[in-house]
Amino acid sequence: MGEYLNRQGFNALGLRVAGHATCPADLARTRLADWLACVEDGYHLPRGLTETVFLLGLSMGGNLSLVMSTRLEVAGVLAMSTPYPRRRELMLRFASPISLIWRSLPKVEDERGSGGWFGDAWKEHIAYPDYPLRAVGEMSKLLAHMCEDLPRVKTPVLLIQSLEDHPFIRESMPKIHARLDSEHKQMLWIEGSGHTLTEEPQREVVFKAAANFILKASQAGL
Numbered sequence: 001m002g003e004y005l006n007r008q009g010f011n012a013l014g015l016r017v018a019g020h021a022t023c024p025a026d027l028a029r030t031r032l033a034d035w036l037a038c039v040e041d042g043y044h045l046p047r048g049l050t051e052t053v054f055l056l057g058l059s060m061g062g063n064l065s066l067v068m069s070t071r072l073e074v075a076g077v078l079a080m081s082t083p084y085p086r087r088r089e090l091m092l093r094f095a096s097p098i099s100l101i102w103r104s105l106p107k108v109e110d111e112r113g114s115g116g117w118f119g120d121a122w123k124e125h126i127a128y129p130d131y132p133l134r135a136v137g138e139m140s141k142l143l144a145h146m147c148e149d150l151p152r153v154k155t156p157v158l159l160i161q162s163l164e165d166h167p168f169i170r171e172s173m174p175k176i177h178a179r180l181d182s183e184h185k186q187m188l189w190i191e192g193s194g195h196t197l198t199e200e201p202q203r204e205v206v207f208k209a210a211a212n213f214i215l216k217a218s219q220a221g222l
Contacts, residue, residue, distance in 0.1 A: 001056070001198045004207040010214060011049055015042040017064070019135065028132035032141045035060075039068045054078065054214050058198055059169075060139060063146045066157070066176070070149045076156040076217040078210050080197045081165060084172035085143040125199060150179035157185045158213040160206055162193045169195060184217070 002012035018034040019027035043053060054076045057065035062082030069077045157180055161173040177187050188209055193200030198207075 001203075001207055001210060004204075005211060005214070008211045008215075010211070011046055013042055013046055015039065017061070024128045024130050024132050027128065028134045030135065030138070032138045032145070035064060035138070035142070036068065039064050040072065043068070043072050043074070052218055054217070056080075056210060057082070059083070059195065060142065062159075063142050066153060067142070067146050067149050069155050069157075070152045074155055076158070076213065077153070078158045078160070078213060079176070080160045080206065081162065081169055081195050082159065082172060082176060083143065083169050084175045085140070085147065086168065086171070125196060146176075147179070150176065151181050153180050153182055155182060156213075156217045157182050158188065158209065159186070160188045160190060160197060160209060162190045162195065162197060162200070162202075164191070164193060165195045 002014045005012045015038055017038045019030035039055070043055070046053060052075045053073075055065035055069055055072075055074050056078040057063070058080045059082065062079030065077045065079055066082070068074075159173050159177055161170060163170065173187055177185060190197060190202050190205060193202040193206075197203060
C-alpha cells in the first residue's frame, strides 16, 4: 500500500511497531504504551516534509490509528479490518492473568477459516507462529481505550472491511462507525478478500480507495 500511495504522489512511511517483526519474546515484553509511542514517533518523522498527516492501519494498526487520532493533529484515518471488543471474547479479557501460566498459544492458519484468509494469500504472509498471551492482554487494553476514544474522533475516517473476514472482525466495523463523532465517516465493504486486506486478492481496490480518501480529504481541508 505504501508503494502504491507513493506512486500516486504521496509520501508514505511504514512503521514497525515495537515487538513486531523480530521474535515472539520481544512482543511479549512490550506494552500498550510502547505501541502508542511508536505511532507518535512515526507521526513526527514526516512533519518536516508536510503539515498534512494521515494515519492508516490494518487490524490492530486500525485501533492504534483511531486512538492516536484523538491525541495528534491528523487529517484523517483509514482503519482496515479493525476489531471492536465483544464480551464473549474470553481470551482477550483474561489473557494477562492466564499468561502467568501459559506464555503463548499457537496460531492456526488455514486457507480461510480461523485465519481469515482468502485464496492463496496466506501462503506469502509472514507472521509469528504464536500469540504471546501477555501481548493479547495489552491488545485488550487497547480495545478498551479505543471504545472510550471513538466519541472524541473528529477527523475524517474511512473504515474498510471484508465480508469474508472472521465474524468477530466483520461485526466490528458498523459498531466502530456508530460510535465515531466525525461528520465525515464512511464504510467500505470488500468482497473476495480476507482479513489482511493489503495482501489479499482485492488489495488494488483497497489501495485506490485509500488514495481517493486521502486526496479528497486533503483537497477539501476537512
